[in-house]
Amino acid sequence: MEPRVGNKFRLGRKIGSGSFGEIYLGTNIQTNEEVAIKLENVKTKHPQLLYESKIYRILQGGTGIPNVRWFGVEGDYNVLVMDLLGPSLEDLFNFCSRKLSLKTVLMLADQMINRVEFVHSKSFLHRDIKPDNFLMGLGRRANQVYVIDFGLAKKYRDTSTHQHIPYRHRII
Known part of the structure; x- marks a missing residue:
């Protein structure tokens, strides 16, 4: 079975x-x-x-x-x-002989910045930003960038007061 x-x-x-x-x-x-x-x-x-x-x-x-x-x-x-998502940006970069056009870099960077800003808007820091942790979608979402792997993420501010949480005193 x-x-x-x-x-x-x-x-x-x-x-x-x-x-x-x-x-x-x-x-x-x-x-x-x-x-x-x-x-x-x-x-x-x-x-x-x-x-x-x-x-x-x-x-x-x-x-x-x-x-x-x-x-x-x-x-x-x-x-x-x-x-299920598609290849990581690291995979794509290697597939493209480690060369991407300026247009591709700018389109990816725009989405990556938006993903990081969204995570920050929810009072979290990702803390493991790297090409392996950004994946492309599949099918009709093949041009959409996704951010994954939040195992090292930390809350950096209180959700209600937006006060910064001092280092080493973070809570979920």
């Missing part, structure tokens, strides 16, 4: 890995829609997937923020199921 997640998703092949877990291709059993499934061992020394899922929930609905489909524990793993 194929591995399942949350009784809704079929676990497929590994499509990536990060410093805090692995990412698999998944399929919604009812709709056959493909998704990304991020797994983190529950015994990991510094678990962050629950924290990351909470930040995604706060950011939900923002342009260029992937939708979280499901979060939970399955066996020995914390599991985050989200939209």
